[in-house]
Amino acid sequence: xxxxxxxxxxxxxxxxxxxxxxxxxxxxxxxxxxxxxxxxxxxxxxxxxxxxxxxxxxxxxxxxxxxxxxxxxxxxxxxxxxxxxxxxxxxxxxxxxxxxxxxxxxxxxxxxxxxxxxxxxxxxxxxxxxxxxxxxxxxxxxxxxxxxxxxxxxxxxxxxxxxxxxxxxxxxxxxxxxxxxxxxxxxxxxxxxxxxxxxxxxxxxxxxxxxxxxxxxxxxxxxxxxxxxxxxxxxxxxxxxxxxxxxxxxxxxxxxxxxxxxxxxxxxxxxxxxxxxxxxxxxxxxxxxxxxxxxxxxxxxxxxxxxxxxxxxxxxxxxxxxxxxxxxxxxxxxxxxxxxxxxxxxxxxxxxxxxxxxxxxxxxxxxxxxxxxxxxxxxxxx
Amino acid sequence: xxxxxxxxxxxxxxxxxxxxxxxxxxxxxxxxxxxxxxxxxxxxxxxxxxxxxxxxxxxxxxxxxxxxxxxxxxxxxxxxxxxxxxxxxxxxxxxxxxxxxxxxxxxxxxxxxxxxxxxxxxxxxxxxxxxxxxxxxxxxxxxxxxxxxxxxxxxxxxxxxxxxxxxxxxxxxxxxxxxxxxxxxxxxxxxxxxxxxxxxxxxxxxxxxxxxxxxxxxxxxxxxxxxxxxxxxxxxxxxxxxxxxxxxxxxxxxxxxxxxxxxxxxxxxxxxxxxxxxxxxxxxxxxxxxxxxxxxxxxxxxxxxxxxxxxxxxxxxxxxxxxxxxxxxxxxxxxxxxxxxxxxxxxxxxxxxxxxxxxxxxxxxxxxxxxxxxxxxxxxxx
Numbered sequence: 001x002x003x004x005x006x007x008x009x010x011x012x013x014x015x016x017x018x019x020x021x022x023x024x025x026x027x028x029x030x031x032x033x034x035x036x037x038x039x040x041x042x043x044x045x046x047x048x049x050x051x052x053x054x055x056x057x058x059x060x061x062x063x064x065x066x067x068x069x070x071x072x073x074x075x076x077x078x079x080x081x082x083x084x085x086x087x088x089x090x091x092x093x094x095x096x097x098x099x100x101x102x103x104x105x106x107x108x109x110x111x112x113x114x115x116x117x118x119x120x121x122x123x124x125x126x127x128x129x130x131x132x133x134x135x136x137x138x139x140x141x142x143x144x145x146x147x148x149x150x151x152x153x154x155x156x157x158x159x160x161x162x163x164x165x166x167x168x169x170x171x172x173x174x175x176x177x178x179x180x181x182x183x184x185x186x187x188x189x190x191x192x193x194x195x196x197x198x199x200x201x202x203x204x205x206x207x208x209x210x211x212x213x214x215x216x217x218x219x220x221x222x223x224x225x226x227x228x229x230x231x232x233x234x235x236x237x238x239x240x241x242x243x244x245x246x247x248x249x250x251x252x253x254x255x256x257x258x259x260x261x262x263x264x265x266x267x268x269x270x271x272x273x274x275x276x277x278x279x280x281x282x283x284x285x286x287x288x289x290x291x292x293x294x295x296x297x298x299x300x301x302x303x304x305x306x307x308x309x310x311x312x313x314x315x316x317x318x319x320x321x322x323x324x325x326x327x328x329x330x331x332x333x334x335x336x337x338x339x340x341x342x343x344x345x346x347x348x349x350x351x352x353x354x355x356x357x358x359x360x361x362x363x364x365x366x367x368x369x370x371x372x373x374x375x376x377x378x379x380x381x382x
Numbered sequence: 383x384x385x386x387x388x389x390x391x392x393x394x395x396x397x398x399x400x401x402x403x404x405x406x407x408x409x410x411x412x413x414x415x416x417x418x419x420x421x422x423x424x425x426x427x428x429x430x431x432x433x434x435x436x437x438x439x440x441x442x443x444x445x446x447x448x449x450x451x452x453x454x455x456x457x458x459x460x461x462x463x464x465x466x467x468x469x470x471x472x473x474x475x476x477x478x479x480x481x482x483x484x485x486x487x488x489x490x491x492x493x494x495x496x497x498x499x500x501x502x503x504x505x506x507x508x509x510x511x512x513x514x515x516x517x518x519x520x521x522x523x524x525x526x527x528x529x530x531x532x533x534x535x536x537x538x539x540x541x542x543x544x545x546x547x548x549x550x551x552x553x554x555x556x557x558x559x560x561x562x563x564x565x566x567x568x569x570x571x572x573x574x575x576x577x578x579x580x581x582x583x584x585x586x587x588x589x590x591x592x593x594x595x596x597x598x599x600x601x602x603x604x605x606x607x608x609x610x611x612x613x614x615x616x617x618x619x620x621x622x623x624x625x626x627x628x629x630x631x632x633x634x635x636x637x638x639x640x641x642x643x644x645x646x647x648x649x650x651x652x653x654x655x656x657x658x659x660x661x662x663x664x665x666x667x668x669x670x671x672x673x674x675x676x677x678x679x680x681x682x683x684x685x686x687x688x689x690x691x692x693x694x695x696x697x698x699x700x701x702x703x704x705x706x707x708x709x710x711x712x713x714x715x716x717x718x719x720x721x722x723x724x725x726x727x728x729x730x731x732x733x734x735x736x737x738x739x740x741x742x743x744x745x746x747x748x749x750x751x752x753x754x755x756x757x758x759x760x761x762x763x764x
Contacts, residue, residue, distance in 0.1 A: 048438055056430055056506040057461040060753045064622040070638055072618035074467040077457040079439040085456040089471060096478035124438040236454035240446040256452055371442045
């Protein structure tokens with residue numbers, strides 16, 4: 001990974017997905033002055049929903065409007081993990097030898113509609129015949145996972161709330177984050193119920209956003225930057241729809257992807273200096289702790305309580321603020337995580353949220369209620 | 383390419399995209415008895431529109447419901463060339479060494495709505511701010527291309543109509559085709575105007591469909607089939623949106639992809655035994671002749687008149703019946719072309735539409751009005 005860029009998250013009124021993505025591209029090229037548009041071989045773009053802007057085939061419009069003329073490009077959808085899918089597609093394309101340099105991006109323009117309409121669009125992330133049809137939104141499915149986790153392991157609403165508190169604190173000094181505002185445990189617990197046991201402040205916000213990274217052949221990396229960042233492992237998996245599962249307390253797609261990614265990298269998860277994980281709902285981060293192996297199954301609630309996943313702890317999680325506080329423009333989120341790796345590894349993070357001596361990082365992207373997942377492991381060259 | 387399957391095109395009432403795709407998978411596995419579900423490493427699925435079924439992340443549902451449990455999978459959208467994108471993504475994934483066997487599929491369930499609503503969904507293939515906004519549907523853009531081609535080169539409505547006549551004839555003995563019915567030149571010319579100069583019988587139909595192919599590492603192919611089919615070249619390109627172009631008489635995306643694919647394969651286009659090309663509108667096939675280099679620019683009308691692109695001619699085009707007569711379930715079409723290569727190369731085509739001694743074939747998929755294109759070249763091993 002030789003560069004990265006990210007648009008400011010939030011309500012970007014008057015801007016289209018294309019224009020928000022331009023903002024990410026502008027930063028990407030300014031962060032890597034040696035990279036020119038003519039170097040770019042392809043663009044892989046994560047975008048979950050064509051419905052927000054009534055626009056399919058988005059990636060070609062974005063590429064050609066930015067002067068990336070004529071390049072191969074495609075839009076990828078695995079809903080919340082669309083960015084992870086784009087990252088992985090770009091990774092495989094470079095590994096195949098087809099391209100020297102590719103861009104992997106993600107974008108979602110979500111705020112042109114009122115909230116009920118946006119939620120109606122987002123509900124397409126759930127299975128139509130068996131979930132949507134029965135009224136099960138993603139929030140409802142994750143609330144079920146949370147309820148079951150609480151029942152089985154004694155996980156508490158306070159523990160869920162602590163994820164929100166931590167991630168809001170991490171986002172305070174992230175200039176791109178939507179919410180740069182502390183929330184207290186009491187505020188999270190007192191926020192209005194969305195779907196029991198999840199409250200408003202347990203949920204990531206609907207917002208606009210775009211992010212983009214540049215990948216190149218490993219042997220060319222030092223042509224573009226001094227301290228290259230290697231993607232030492234990439235893995236992906238899927239699972240049946242939520243309603244068909246026997247086990248509601250964890251996500252097999254994450255477990256499979258994590259196991260493969262770690263074993264390929266020859267890395268134990270506790271060696272990782274920080275992780276950016278899927279936290280569209282606070283329960284997701286707690287389950288991710290367990291599925292990634294940061295703790296035993298059922299011990300996620302205790303791990304957030306311990307403070308070890310805060311910046312300064314033994315394994316900081318979501319130093320960017322996560323999807324919860326930074327924002328969750330669906331298709332962008334998987335690339336936004338890689339952007340954070342770039343920011344941390346290249347010393348661009350504000351001192352208050354800098355992960356000290358970070359050289360090994362893991363990103364975890366999840367689509368739907370554990371239907372798809374990608375895990376990538378990044379390492380800064382010595 | 384070691385196997386292929388295709389659902390029957392048409393109005394598949396009562397069936398969802400998932401169920402139609404199952405039909406393609408059933409045939410794929412039955413065409414290659416040595417291939418088991420457990421061999422499949424990943425599924426790359428072309429699907430243009432989530433809006434028809436209010437379902438995103440379609441590929442995971444399809445894979446896991448068919449018992450392809452837990453595999454990496456993603457949906458790809460480049461509208462009409464989504465299938466071509468899926469083919470190319472699967473190709474690169476195998477070339478990367480990540481997988482031994484992958485599936486590349488395409489699907490679209492389009493007939494659940496009335497025609498105006500379907501056209502409203504399909505219009506997302508055009509650029510929102512500059513094309514859709516001004517009322518330019520894909521039909522309108524292709525009608526503009528046709529008008530300009532007629533003005534510049536004297537191409538006639540009769541020549542356009544001949545494409546329809548030929549492709550309907552080719553589809554007669556294709557058991558999967560939607561329209562197995564001859565049309566005469568007079569019938570095409572007398573069919574109602576849709577958008578001058580394009581008439582109803584110049585346009586491919588809205589229909590349901592799904593197709594799927596299996597790709598494997600070249601060195602493993604003979605494990606699965608006797609006469610392996612190699613993909614000897616794969617290329618892809620894009621272009622700016624139609625309204626921004628100076629040249630409306632051809633499609634740069636096709637030209638770029640074709641030039642690269644042919645040069646990589648070390649093949650002259652006239653050496654190809656047959657081609658499956660994008661003919662969503664009859665003008666597209668005439669322009670494809672020119673952009674692929676089957677004739678000089680402007681000579682496409684004369685080429686269809688010559689009869690050389692009929693089965694039995696020097697370069698048969700769309701022996702399957704093409705999108706025009708076979709059907710154009712948007713995301714499926716690029717894979718449907720590869721399916722035809724499999725059918726022809728493995729001697730499965732009905733005698734009346736069999737391309738004699740076919741060993742080298744080209745497929746050309748196009749998204750939007752020339753916004754994206756992929757060209758693949760297939761060769762049967764001796």
